[in-house]
Amino acid sequence: MNFEFTEEQLMIQQAARDYAQRDLIEDVIERDTNSIYPAKHVKALSELGFMGMLVDPKYDGGGMDTISYVLAMEEISKVDSSVSVIMSVNNSLVCYGIENFGTEEQKEKFLKPLARGEKIGAFLLSEPEAGSDATSQRTTAEDMGDHYLLNGTKNWITNGNTAGTYLVIAQTHPEKKHKGINVLIVDRHSPGITVGPHEDKMGMRSSDTHSVMFNNVKVPKENRIGEDGFGFKFAMKTLDGGRIGIAAQALGIASGAFERAVKYSKERKAFGTEIANHQSVAFKLADMAVKIENARNLCLKAAWLKDQGKPYGYASAMAKYYAAEIAMEVTTEAVQIHGGYGYVKEYHVERLMREAKLTQIYEGTSEIQKIVISRQILNEF
Amino acid sequence: MNILVCISNVPDTTTRIKYTTDQKEVDYSGVQWIINPWDELALTRAIELKEANPALIQKITAITVGKADAEPTLRKALACGADDAIRVDASGVDSFYTASQLTNAIKDESFDLILCGIESSDFNGAAVGGMLAELLDWPSVSAVSSVNIENESVKVTREIDGGKQLMETGTPSVLIVQKGIALNPRIPSMRGIMTARTKQLKVVPAVEAAAQSHILTFAAPPQKSACKIIDAENLDELARLLHTEARVI
Amino acid sequence: MSVLVYIENRNGKFKKSTYELVSYGSRLAELLGVGLNILSIGNVADDELKSLGKYGASHVHRLAADMSLDDKSFASIISGLAAQTSAKVVVMAHNLTGKAIAPRVAIRLKAGMVSAVNGLPVLVSPFVVNKKSFSGKSLVQIEISSAIKVITLSQNTAGMVEKPSNVIVEDLPAVSIYPATRVLSTEVQSGKVLLSEADVVVSGGRGMRSPENWKPLEELAEVLGAATACSRPVSDEGWRPHHEHVGQTGKVVAPNLYFALGISGAIQHLAGISSSKVIVAVNKDPEAPIFTAADYGVIGDLQVVLPKMTEAFKKLKSGN
Numbered sequence: 001m002n003f004e005f006t007e008e009q010l011m012i013q014q015a016a017r018d019y020a021q022r023d024l025i026e027d028v029i030e031r032d033t034n035s036i037y038p039a040k041h042v043k044a045l046s047e048l049g050f051m052g053m054l055v056d057p058k059y060d061g062g063g064m065d066t067i068s069y070v071l072a073m074e075e076i077s078k079v080d081s082s083v084s085v086i087m088s089v090n091n092s093l094v095c096y097g098i099e100n101f102g103t104e105e106q107k108e109k110f111l112k113p114l115a116r117g118e119k120i121g122a123f124l125l126s127e128p129e130a131g132s133d134a135t136s137q138r139t140t141a142e143d144m145g146d147h148y149l150l151n152g153t154k155n156w157i158t159n160g161n162t163a164g165t166y167l168v169i170a171q172t173h174p175e176k177k178h179k180g181i182n183v184l185i186v187d188r189h190s191p192g193i194t195v196g197p198h199e200d201k202m203g204m205r206s207s208d209t210h211s212v213m214f215n216n217v218k219v220p221k222e223n224r225i226g227e228d229g230f231g232f233k234f235a236m237k238t239l240d241g242g243r244i245g246i247a248a249q250a251l252g253i254a255s256g257a258f259e260r261a262v263k264y265s266k267e268r269k270a271f272g273t274e275i276a277n278h279q280s281v282a283f284k285l286a287d288m289a290v291k292i293e294n295a296r297n298l299c300l301k302a303a304w305l306k307d308q309g310k311p312y313g314y315a316s317a318m319a320k321y322y323a324a325e326i327a328m329e330v331t332t333e334a335v336q337i338h339g340g341y342g343y344v345k346e347y348h349v350e351r352l353m354r355e356a357k358l359t360q361i362y363e364g365t366s367e368i369q370k371i372v373i374s375r376q377i378l379n380e381f
Numbered sequence: 382m383n384i385l386v387c388i389s390n391v392p393d394t395t396t397r398i399k400y401t402t403d404q405k406e407v408d409y410s411g412v413q414w415i416i417n418p419w420d421e422l423a424l425t426r427a428i429e430l431k432e433a434n435p436a437l438i439q440k441i442t443a444i445t446v447g448k449a450d451a452e453p454t455l456r457k458a459l460a461c462g463a464d465d466a467i468r469v470d471a472s473g474v475d476s477f478y479t480a481s482q483l484t485n486a487i488k489d490e491s492f493d494l495i496l497c498g499i500e501s502s503d504f505n506g507a508a509v510g511g512m513l514a515e516l517l518d519w520p521s522v523s524a525v526s527s528v529n530i531e532n533e534s535v536k537v538t539r540e541i542d543g544g545k546q547l548m549e550t551g552t553p554s555v556l557i558v559q560k561g562i563a564l565n566p567r568i569p570s571m572r573g574i575m576t577a578r579t580k581q582l583k584v585v586p587a588v589e590a591a592a593q594s595h596i597l598t599f600a601a602p603p604q605k606s607a608c609k610i611i612d613a614e615n616l617d618e619l620a621r622l623l624h625t626e627a628r629v630i
Numbered sequence: 631m632s633v634l635v636y637i638e639n640r641n642g643k644f645k646k647s648t649y650e651l652v653s654y655g656s657r658l659a660e661l662l663g664v665g666l667n668i669l670s671i672g673n674v675a676d677d678e679l680k681s682l683g684k685y686g687a688s689h690v691h692r693l694a695a696d697m698s699l700d701d702k703s704f705a706s707i708i709s710g711l712a713a714q715t716s717a718k719v720v721v722m723a724h725n726l727t728g729k730a731i732a733p734r735v736a737i738r739l740k741a742g743m744v745s746a747v748n749g750l751p752v753l754v755s756p757f758v759v760n761k762k763s764f765s766g767k768s769l770v771q772i773e774i775s776s777a778i779k780v781i782t783l784s785q786n787t788a789g790m791v792e793k794p795s796n797v798i799v800e801d802l803p804a805v806s807i808y809p810a811t812r813v814l815s816t817e818v819q820s821g822k823v824l825l826s827e828a829d830v831v832v833s834g835g836r837g838m839r840s841p842e843n844w845k846p847l848e849e850l851a852e853v854l855g856a857a858t859a860c861s862r863p864v865s866d867e868g869w870r871p872h873h874e875h876v877g878q879t880g881k882v883v884a885p886n887l888y889f890a891l892g893i894s895g896a897i898q899h900l901a902g903i904s905s906s907k908v909i910v911a912v913n914k915d916p917e918a919p920i921f922t923a924a925d926y927g928v929i930g931d932l933q934v935v936l937p938k939m940t941e942a943f944k945k946l947k948s949g950n
Contacts, residue, residue, distance in 0.1 A: 398764045398768045418878070476733065477743070480733075502764070502765050502878060504763050504770075505763055505764075508729075509733070511731070512734070512736065512737050514734065520700060522701070523730030524730065540726060542726060542824060542826055543818055543824045544817050546813050546814075546816045547815045547816075549812045550811040551810070554811070557730070560872060560880055561872045592742075593741070593776040594774045595772065596771070597772065597773055600769045602762070602766065605924075608921045609927065611926055611928050613938075617946075619910070619928065620939075620945070623908070627925065627926075630830065630854065630887060
């Protein structure tokens with residue numbers, strides 16, 4: 001057992017922190033208020049290698065481990081989760097999926113530009129009538145011999161408009177139910193794709209969320225990942241890893257709010273002393289710290305298992321569930337500690353609270369995570 | 382052309398400084414170490430110059446005087462883009478000691494330009510660069526806020542009291558740099574961090590050098606008395622207090 | 631044996647800081663029981679040199695050389711005179727020149743050096759001085775153990791004591807030096823109060839909101855005869871030039887009066903102003919950390935407060 005980070009992991013954490021605290025913090029409130037896509041930051045983080053940090057260097061990635069990824073996600077999410085969600089989707093869903101299950105040709109053609117961050121990926125699973133339930137896909141990919149014909153609508157797609165490369169989950173053989181599902185790599189600019197309006201969200205307002213409509217979109221056969229019918233398995237395996245990213249994001253939202261609450265409570269005075277000296281506030285801080293430490297340990301454990309090549313679906317579901325729940329609790333308390341100031345945008349914590357809410361919902365709601373966790377428990381014991 | 386960048390390993394500038402109970406040493410437990418801010422800007426500028434003209438600048442070397450715990454800082458310099466690094470295995474005592482160690486460590490190397498930050502954020506000595514130049518018997522320019530290299534001519538801007546001067550110096554030279562030399566310090570990229578694994582970090586033993594000064598005690602600066610709040614509607618009161626109480630206008 | 635003080639001039643004139651340095655040298659020489667020698671390089675008239683007598687200067691060495699000497703030549707001249715006058719301590723100002731030259735002088739004289747010394751030594755035998763370290767977060771006492779010492783003095787830390795003396799001016803023989811570094815052009819800020827020399831500094835932060843809002847700040851500075859300055863974010867944004875940036879990585883200032891307008895008071899900024907005698911802060915956020923460093927505070931919107939403040943000082947200055 002060893003709780004020490006390596007020098008390299010610390011360097012990555014510091015790099016992410018430096019970028020977040022120096023550059024990303026600029027205009028974050030304005031980006032959130034006006035739903036401005038953080039194009040400049042996506043470019044800068046791509047140049048620093050964060051957009052493809054988990055990808056093998058031979059495909060132009062950063063070759064870093066999942067622990068480093070958790071540390072980087074936490075730092076970026078302390079400041080702006082609209083940016084970290086782009087990083088998470090690109091790294092742990094799109095790049096991960098192509099790198100682990102794609103052909104050599106697919107990696108050359110699609111993975112490399114994604115790893116360099118020249119193109120950003122989107123993962124198209126959710127549908128208007130199938131959010132967390134991946135089995136009931138309505139989008140169809142009809143087998144036309146040398147290509148698939150894609151029809152249907154996807155919802156809540158992060159990077160929906162800005163992405164260059166889509167990974168689309170669609171049903172080819174409805175009679176085979178989830179075993180008939182495929183995953184296709186689709187060029188965002190293929191004829192027949194319509195991107196819906198930007199979703200006006202409660203939080204993570206500057207990430208680019210859209211619905212995407214497919215109307216007879218032709219996708220070459222060689223763009224299918226894996227065997228015919230591999231799509232469902234692909235989605236499940238990829239989402240296992242994606243959960244680590246979102247767990248780390250939730251962790252960052254919580255620790256970002258916590259750091260602000262600590263600082264504020266040491267500056268703000270009430271009844272003749274800094275409010276941190278009031279036990280009601282100090283105890284809140286203690287509770288927040290314990291929760292954050294637990295969430296961090298769960299995230300790192302899941303990341304470690306993944307890096308060791310061990311099964312991590314159970315651990316990542318726990319991390320995602322717990323981190324999202326405590327992010328909501330911790331940010332709510334951080335707003336409370338800030339009092340009236342916490343309710344105005346200038347102090348950041350209300351934004352973090354709005355961001356926290358989404359981590360309980362996307363990439364598998366907290367309820368779905370509990371299903372994953374409880375099924376595993378009931379299978380084992 | 383080869384550039385040497387001298388780096389000091391210092392506590393993060395937001396660190397709260399604590400002392401040992403006898404007040405004779407700084408308690409460094411829990412301190413986050415960073416590259417001295419001015420040195421970091423010097424390194425960034427050196428890297429920018431090399432990127433702009435890789436044919437002219439072959440190599441950037443980062444050097445520090447410190448024990449093994451200073452190596453993460455050097456490795457960060459490598460990750461940022463230095464080509465190799467030297468650590469002189471010694472703990473700094475005073476500026477003279479550090480400058481002597483640096484001089485010795487590079488005596489068999491051939492550098493054309495040495496960049497040093499104007500001071501370090503820990504002991505604020507503001508002396509190592511100038512001492513190094515004198516020990517090497519090289520020309521130096523201090524308070525440098527921009528540097529450009531054209532062939533063998535080094536053009537720099539230095540700050541002077543109430544203005545600035547454009548200067549020219551040849552090689553070799555020591556440039557003692559301040560703010561403005563680079564806009565923002567370089568953040569290492571994933572690729573940089575990865576390639577730093579294979580870059581050389583040479584450890585050089587310390588030489589005998591007698592420090593000429595040493596710190597006897599540390600103390601916290603005196604506490605300021607509480608801030609007197611003046612009503613924003615009554616600024617004549619502020620003027621009056623500054624005149625009659627503080628006697629500064 | 632003596633104390634040697636190196637002084638600078640600007641267009642043949644001395645500034646307040648020069649007299650402070652001379653007064654310091656004079657008191658230091660007295661503490662050590664040795665004589666005082668002053669070195670002035672550049673074209674300075676006899677009368678100006680004799681004005682140093684008010685603060686204890688008696689023996690002034692003038693080298694009427696071109697001021698565009700390189701650092702090496704400067705160091706050689708200073709260390710040469712130090713050797714000739716058997717200087718025990720060489721004193722320079724802790725400014726751009728001091729930072730550039732004092733380390734070279736120290737090496738030439740095999741002297742221990744401490745920069746940015748605060749005030750007179752605590753002890754002269756052993757020779758112990760005070761200085762700030764960790765950018766003002768700590769005070770240290772340092773012993774210099776070498777026979778000869780070089781120190782640079784932090785401005786406004788020693789005060790001035792009058793000690794009228796007769797001044798003998800001695801011209802040093804001209805030196806011919808081929809400078810290793812060349813000045814191609816010089817750009818001098820004209821007409822404005824220099825930040826490094828100012829008794830009053832008016833400084834603006836991000837709370838000023840936009841570069842257009844600097845006009846009222848400049849008006850206040852004019853009324854007070856103050857230099858203008860800014861915090862780091864302001865210079866990073868390009869609202870104000872870099873040379874106005876006060877803070878840990880920018881300039882460290884020590885005026886009698888420092889106005890922090892719309893500056894929240896990050897620890898790095900405080901590092902640059904902690905030696906100011908009096909700090910006045912104006913901020914709309916009553917919890918801004920600048921108020922912990924300030925002596926006087928005004929809570930309010932600068933758009934409203936600043937013009938009123940200027941009016942109040944105008945009134946005071948006009949004697950009403």
